[in-house]
Amino acid sequence: DTAVSQTPKYLVTQMGNDKSIKCEQNLGHDTMYWYKQDSKKFLKIMFSYNNKELIINETVPNRFSPKSPDKAHLNLHINSLELGDSAVYFCASSQAGAPRTGELFFGEGSRLTVL
Amino acid sequence: DQQVKQNSPSLSVQEGRISILNCDYTNSMFDYFLWYKKYPAEGPTFLISISSIKDKNEDGRFTVFLNKSAKHLSLHIVPSQPGDSAVYFCAASGQAGTALIFGKGTTLSVSS
Numbered sequence: 001d002t003a004v005s006q007t008p009k010y011l012v013t014q015m016g017n018d019k020s021i022k023c024e025q026n027l028g029h030d031t032m033y034w035y036k037q038d039s040k041k042f043l044k045i046m047f048s049y050n051n052k053e054l055i056i057n058e059t060v061p062n063r064f065s066p067k068s069p070d071k072a073h074l075n076l077h078i079n080s081l082e083l084g085d086s087a088v089y090f091c092a093s094s095q096a097g098a099p100r101t102g103e104l105f106f107g108e109g110s111r112l113t114v115l
Numbered sequence: 116d117q118q119v120k121q122n123s124p125s126l127s128v129q130e131g132r133i134s135i136l137n138c139d140y141t142n143s144m145f146d147y148f149l150w151y152k153k154y155p156a157e158g159p160t161f162l163i164s165i166s167s168i169k170d171k172n173e174d175g176r177f178t179v180f181l182n183k184s185a186k187h188l189s190l191h192i193v194p195s196q197p198g199d200s201a202v203y204f205c206a207a208s209g210q211a212g213t214a215l216i217f218g219k220g221t222t223l224s225v226s227s
Contacts, residue, residue: 004158033214042117043159043204045214056214090158099149099164099208099215106151106158 003027006091006107013081014115020077021110023091031055032074033092033104034066043090049074050096078112086114118142119207121218130227134192138205138218141186145207149215150179150190153202162203163190195225 004025013019025032033056034046048056052068063079078085091107098104120139128134136150146167151159165172165179165188172179178191192199205218 035217041219043206043217043220045216048214058214092158099206100147100166103149103161103164104215106160108156108158 002107004091004093004105004107006089006110008110009108010111010113012113012115015081015083017081018077018079019081019112020075021089021091021112022073022075023107024073025091025093025105026072027093027105029093029105030071030096031094031098032068032071033094034074034076035090035092035106037088037090037109039087046089047074047076081112081114083114086112088112117218118145119205119216119218121203121205121221123221124219125222125224127224127226128195130197130225131194134190134195134199134223134225136190136192136203136205136221136223138188138190139186140188140207142207142209142216143186144209145216147208148179148181148188149206149208150177151204151206151217153204153220159204192223195223197225197227199223200225 031050033048047066049068065077068074088109092104094104095102149164150162152162153159181188202220204220206215
């Protein structure tokens with residue numbers, strides 16, 4: 001019974017396409033995140049939502065649009081994909097106030113390859 | 116602008132010996148530090164954390180040391196086991212509401 005699940009795990013697509021990655025958590029957490037791990041291996045925060053409200057929005061192109069239909073889901077939609085978008089995208093969840101209130105739980109990652 | 120730096124991309128250690136993974140940070144506002152462990156094709160999992168009011172936190176074989184004046188922390192694993200082979204990420208957090216900032220990770224290989 002996976003705590004944080006992401007779909008799809010692998011995604012290969014052409015430049016210019018639009019794609020979505022879905023994330024669901026069954027931990028009852030209030031806060032969800034999207035992190036990007038690029039070729040340089042850094043895990044960089046993209047977005048954070050608390051109870052469906054956007055609280056962190058790092059410098060991310062507006063081609064990336066997160067959507068949180070409820071606090072258990074945080075989906076990532078990417079328009080007009082570019083080669084530089086190729087990366088592993090990790091969804092995570094936590095209690096509000098993390099990390100001091102508790103750890104972040106990560107999904108297995110979704111590897112996006114843009115050709 | 117790397118606020119959290121793990122300057123050693125890899126470390127090889129023999130089983131039973133000590134593994135020491137290092138991490139440096141530049142932002143003096145960071146006051147909470149964590150280590151995450153990641154196996155291939157899995158997401159990172161929490162390992163151990165330390166608040167800036169402490170200089171040491173221990174959990175079984177894992178100990179994290181914090182040197183605030185040097186803006187340096189280290190993770191000690193003793194004794195190291197082959198199952199510890201993974202990528203270890205150092206992460207830091209500042210004021211509430213800000214995100215965890217991660218380093219690039221150090222790949223630890225423990226040989227039997």
